[in-house]
Amino acid sequence: MSDTLATATLVTGDRVTPGPRRRRQPYLIHAILIVGAIIMVFPFFWQLMTSFKTLAGATAVPPQVLPNPWDFSNYARAFEAMPFGQMFLNSAIITVCRTIAQVILCTMAGYAFARIPFRGRGFVFVLFLSVLMVPGQLFLLPQYEIIQSLGLLDSLPGIIIPGMFAAFGTFLMRQFFLGLPVELEEAARIDGANQWQIFQKVMLPLAKPGIIALAVFTSLNSWNDLLWPLVVTSTSENMPLSVGLATLKGMNFTDIPVLMAGSVLATIPMVIVFIVLQKQFIQGIAFTGGKG
């Protein structure tokens, strides 16, 4: 550890050495970063390889690196072991609905908290903030009761509804709108635009980076969410992928390659979205701090 630390400082020192000469690549630093990158990626590699092994191959001692023989039936069998397509669709619906709802609702509320003076605004905002401070488990039992009394247990709307509203999203968007210049709004107001027009035509386009950050954050959390859908759903047709995979393991499902195939399929969509929208993802996470 102390070695790495010393290198880390070499780095920061390196930064200041000015020089017209071409910089040589710092091989030691690359070596450390590559070892780290291997640790980060290895589980994905292992997951993928195991998903093509036979059960005997997956549990062989010593472990097989490459499948021997290759077994391509695990993916088909993942669809037999659980209603995989349906769960996949459920996860997608939940993610899309929550994200759209939060983007619309939180953006509107965030704008009002930043720019529309109204009575009790400070008080209401503090109430919203108090929700941020409280661990999620505190909401869980009453949310369950409410969803139960609405007859929505074990249904997609039941999973979606509480996640449509977010204090964090409202807070995030408020902070974002506070950072935008007031002049444009005033100009639009003088031109006779009403509050909604100002919001929609003037402010919304400016808020795009904030909205993307919120959308990234919300979709990631919805896709990966476990505890709430776990307690709300009971039949596999209504489960999102996260719960489906978790319950498979709960049942001591021992067909490892099939489980890996399922995990690979659950991992791929977000990884693809991430690779395509990398810049937005990383900015979004840096902007939101990642954890809410």
Added chain:
Amino acid sequence: MTGISFAGRGSAQPGAAPPGLRRDRGRAPGQSGWWALLFVGPVGIGLAVFYLWPIVRTAWMSLTETGPFGGSSFTGLSNYEKLFSNPDLPQALLNTLIYTLIALLVIPIAMVIAALLNTAGLKGRGIYRTLYFLPVVTMAAAVAAVWKVIYNGDYGVLNQLLGFFGIAGTSWLTNPATALGAIAAVGIWSGIGTTLVIFLAALQGVPGHLYEAAQLDGAGPVRRFVSVTVPMISPSVFFVAVTTVIGAFQAFDLIYVMVAKTSPAMPHVKTIVYLFYEAGFIDHNPGLAAAIAFVLLLIILVVTVLQFGMQRKWVHYE
């Protein structure tokens, strides 16, 4: 940092009437009131129903007991008494604390990687960042499945790798001594990308002339890291420390999916939230679960306040 501050600028209300005075409608403030209702209303109702009311309701639940047929009766603090005499509680608190302390290792590790990535002229920075960030976008349930295979005592590849170095492995997730650490390591692995991105953003803001000045003063690399880099990004470190601790105190997903209910390691990995889940949704004892949730809230509040109190000692704001 993240561009978010808790400055309560929203609390200033220009032109708000003093309480008790009627506001005239139709005039500007009244009209903006209607607009505000339109804009805030939808989220306001949702938050009130699904988040604010539940806080009150959970508080009430923690003071009641649910009978076998659903009715509940007020029992005062008996749930809390039961909780504090529950032998599982001290162990769960200890487990949560250990988990949190291990989870905090993400800070030094991410700091070193961020400093390495920040090397001037380093090629492939974007690729490294992508690879380190990859686990952030994958769900715990999927990640846990493969780590279980890797950690397995019989056919796990980790033990095989350790064998090359002459280290005897164990059955990481079923051995009570190693299970919690093994799970926390996965937690670090899956969360390091987030921390890294935050630190990298902070490092961009450290002006190069500070390093030059330090170097002119004869500061070596270690000294520059400790005296320039660390204090300059300390607000981000503080932010990460606060959010990591809050997150770690609520650890559940990885534990739920990585350790079987009947595993001998279970008592040694059960966290506070796991106790909550068991009480509320397995044992159907909402009163006890509500009491656990409140104790958790209290712990998180105390720890966060302590962290804010201590920040003066080590966080450097410009």
